[in-house]
Amino acid sequence: MSKIDVKMTVNGKAVETKTEPRTLLIHLLREDLNLTGPHIGCDTSHCGACTVDLNGKSVKSCTVFAAQAEGAEITTIEGIAKPDGTLHALQEAFRQHHGLQCGFCTPGMITRAYRLLQENPNPTEEEIRYGISGNLCRCTGYQNIVKSIQAAAEELSVKEAAE
Amino acid sequence: MNVHADTKERVEKLQGLGSSRKRVEDARFTQGAGNYVDDIKLPGMLFGDFARSPYGHARIKSINKDAALAVPGVVAVLTAEDLKPLNLHYMPTLAGDVQAVLADEKVLFQNQEVAFIVAEDRYIAADAADLVEVEYEELPALVDAFKAMDDDAPLLREDIKDKMEGAHGPRKHHNHIFHWEEGDEAGANQALADAEVTVEEMITYQRVHPCPLETCGCVASMDKINGKLTLWGTFQAPHAVRTVASLITNIPEHNIRVVSPDIGGGFGNKVGVYAGYICAAVASIVTGVPIKWVEDRIENLSTTAFARDYHMTGKLAATRDGRITGLHCHVLADHGAFDACADPTKFPAGFFHICTGSYDIPVAYCGVDGVYTNKAPGGVAYRCSFRVTEAAYMIERMIDVLARKLDMDPAELRMKNFIRKEQFPYTSALGWEYDSGDYHTAMDKALESVDYKALRAEQQENRAAFERGDTRKLMGIGVAFFTEIVGAGPVKNCDILGLGMFDSCEIRIHPTGSAIARLGTISQGQGHATTFAQILATEIGIPAEDITLEEGDTDTAPYGLGTYGSRSTPVAGAATAMAGRKIRAKAQMIAAYLLEVHEGDLEWDVDRFQVKGNPDAHKTMKEIAFASYNQAIPGLEPGLEAVSYYDPPNMTYPFGAYICVVDIDVDTGVTDVRSFYALDDCGTRINPMIIEGQVHGGLTEALAIAMGQDISYDEIGNIRGGSLLDFFLPTAVETPLWQTDHTTTPSPHHPIGAKGVGESPNVGGVPAFSNAVHDAFAHKGLTHTQMPHDHWRVWETARKLGLTG
Amino acid sequence: MIPGSFDYHRPTSVDEAVGLLAGHAGNALILAGGHSLIPMMKLRMAMPEHLIDIQDIASLSSIEVSGPQIEIGANVTQAELIASEDLEQHCPILRETSLQIADPQIRNVGTLGGNVANGDPGNDMPAIMQLLDATYVLSGPDGSREVKARDFYEAAYFTTRDEAEMLTSIRFTAPPAGHGSSYMKQKRKIGDYATAAAGVVLTMSGDTCASASIGLTNVADTPLWAEDASNALIGTTLDDAAVSAAVDAAKAITDPAADGRGPAEYRTHVAGIMVQRAIQAAHQRAN
16 A cells, blocks of 8 residues: 655644554654654553644544544653753652652653643542543552642642742 | 751661652653663564464464465564474473464464564564464363363363373373472361361452553564674563573573563563564574564453462361361462463462461461463463462451351451461461561551441441342441562572572662662562662662662673562562672771771761761761772772672561452442552561552552453353453542551561562452452352452342342 | 554545545445544454545534534534533533543544444444434435434444445434433443443423433444333333333343343343433433
């Protein structure tokens, strides 16, 4: 099958590449663009390790063809920190509150939480649990992940109030 | 500044033992900069994929590779015939058996590896795998372990059909693997015959899978010019992999480098050696280019490393007032098609003989028979020490069964039979020497913390309300008290494939007073780079943040047996402390020279040696480090380095008291975990934050096992539950809040008194959940029902008891 | 898990999409959110030669509410259904049901059209569309036609849609103001299909049930509109006897498969419990 052109914006940078139509977005990101933060954990859209932000929505990039993302704006974990290297409040909070262990779910988890806090800046514990229910973690039992997201939400709202 | 405040400040600066130090690993993981095996990219790298068997048991009549080889971009298609000349079509398993790398004439379980395709990318490899044409003749599948040794049971292992002496003694049937036993069977039987009260149950611990979020994989790269093979992979024991790889490929061990990069969770799944590793290595040796193989989730769940699958018949003898007088237990162990259990060589059933649990049982016996079935091989220690969770589940269920029979509270029955504090070190009827414990104190604290009496009173009210028809929910209270046995282990009785289970640490202090330490273990999320630096900080007075910790590269790290069975802290943690003490001993000599005093006149104070009675005369470790390299000190070699290989004198025995409360909707079987209290005693606590995180994670895995995980097979050997649609991994929504607590009973033989904790919550959690479900129906006469306690099985229980329908 | 090769098309109009479907009859599939199709392709249980991505067909993405008449484009996502205040006001069962589908990421891409059109009996929206007596609008080479949701499903993954047709929108009349509704779904975990699920919409006239409609999910090889069960409620006060008659009538039409969620008998039982609880919840919400 012939390759097609795909253009998209990834972490703020314009990207243009040729790929097979069947190439999954996760493979395009990891193999062609060397963005190996998003991971493949289940292949069946259950685990969320491959979560990226696509046109302002969280999606599972193992179940999206790169061709579908033609023209899209994509943010991966590599694009969450500020360009000057300042970490996002979530990245800090996950470290402060021990929200990760093996780190494999972490990029997807933080990328999902990043969008969740924009959809709902002050979520309750229950809203966080439902909000990250598309992301599996095998190490933490979620308790410290929830705590990390709560802490980041507070940090962000304090910052916003200050601005 | 007064001396006391100064000392406190210096201690805090170290971030040593007992500090909830934040993890140094997190910066890379939170920014997507981890380096897992599938992130590795090498020039010219090819990809491997398997063609697999659709059948559970079949004869291979023919294999035609032509169509697969014709796909553009396919480089090679390997089958057993290609591996035979290299004598690599079978590989040794950790349990003394052999396993087909690629199916040789027969397939013995569904998804067994039949052909290995090497192609330019993973898409082409997958296309070609579909085009390998295999003609099969289906054979009757054996899926019921209880029928494995029937006279007319199908012969599974034709390759060893005449070999009736197995790795662990005689085999009594063509599907029998071993019989192993420990204890006094006549004595146990006598105790049962003489007992005032006896109970017996057949307790199955179903087949499950560790299912770390990252699957298994490797990159093999043969450098033909230098003759060196490098293997990056998901290896929980990289040094053992190097030795085994050398033995089976005949490549000298110094020409093999094994590297474990970041590992996305292991839980026992990544201890074994899998066909993919061998095929990738062979393909790289043949082609001279790097080969990557990474399994997908279905391959992971259906081929690499199941756990449990134990059918345990327990019998307890007791007096009428609740004193246990004997235990007899027999296990039928379903090992699948090849015996690939990860157990120390001498123990084909691992440490199952810890099954007397936390109780002072005067006489006991356990016997285990392993059998072959048409299921995937494995039998790994899924977040537990070898077969310890099976043992803990059996005894903790049996104690509850006995409590019902005696009409006694299950917590009270446990208290009555606990090994008492003053009995430690305690030698169990099955031969283990428990190092330390204070079970009564732990249980008292747990019962008080949850207000156990009030919970039981509430349960009485709930039962009355249920009878009145005011509620359709029943409340259950699960109590479990476990004793783990971890830290394998003394080389005198623990080895894997002949490799003694010691571990190691090597330390170099740099001239400016920072340090690097390398260990024989490998973290898979436990945070070794954080916690082992803490052990060292306290031992040598260098702040943890100034200590780099490395593991997992066999070219640089000292030899060790790896990370599983909660052995890192008990063994490598001890090696770290001992190596630190060697550093300190030399530092003391240097300080004595610098301060012009006798060594005996110096005392250690946090981060320095000072003259006794004159703390102003001191040399800090930083000063000593500089001097060690740059000052000629009579009688001493320059430098400040040490290495320790630690062979522990004994295992460690962490323990804990867990109490779980559930509410069961009898009409649907839906079971809500209302609360879960976990008290863990893991001896000296290195990093409380990390301990708590480990307990949260282990409890969540225990919840998954007890309430839903089940890898089963239909009658023709098709796997059920082989993807994350069916295999139960709880999300944040199904996972309750965990309440953690602790007591501290240090291990007397460990240099810093630590015992290990990572696996305790799985070992204690499963019986706590299960006992809670049973407890909800106890007043209706329920004694035992098999896991998992998923919705339909719980409903079925309620229905059989006449409560719904 | 790697899908097979295909040619990718991204039409900008329904006519163009239908032309592509007809031109590659039998070898082309519509790609909407893709979260049913792509996993099937990765398992190689689906190997289409052509995929027709409909994301650029703007007309498929609208939600139109005019009075009680509602038309939802096939490409409207579950997240958009949840976000629509118009729909929440007129037909809250759509939000309640959507929130019980899969997880947040999947709801961001999963579409109503995909959910109802692919014929997977595990999908939740078909039963809702049946109980609302919705109409599916299909476009094909010969123009468009309408099919009742109640007539659309033939067997698992088999529907009356011709392979050269695509579903473009779903039309229904919202239940009258004051109606009560509920969707009760039992599942093993977030992301799972239902062990059994039931949707109920009913209206009350005083203490008497004036209308009722019940749909069932994943308890047969098609979604089920439980007509007899619905009728068993109408004209009653929703007393225990009426509810129990409805439950029995609903259970009678189920024919679930045994799977990891439990044996058939259990799933039928749970269907009954879900019907009972959905009736109670809908009753409470009705006024």
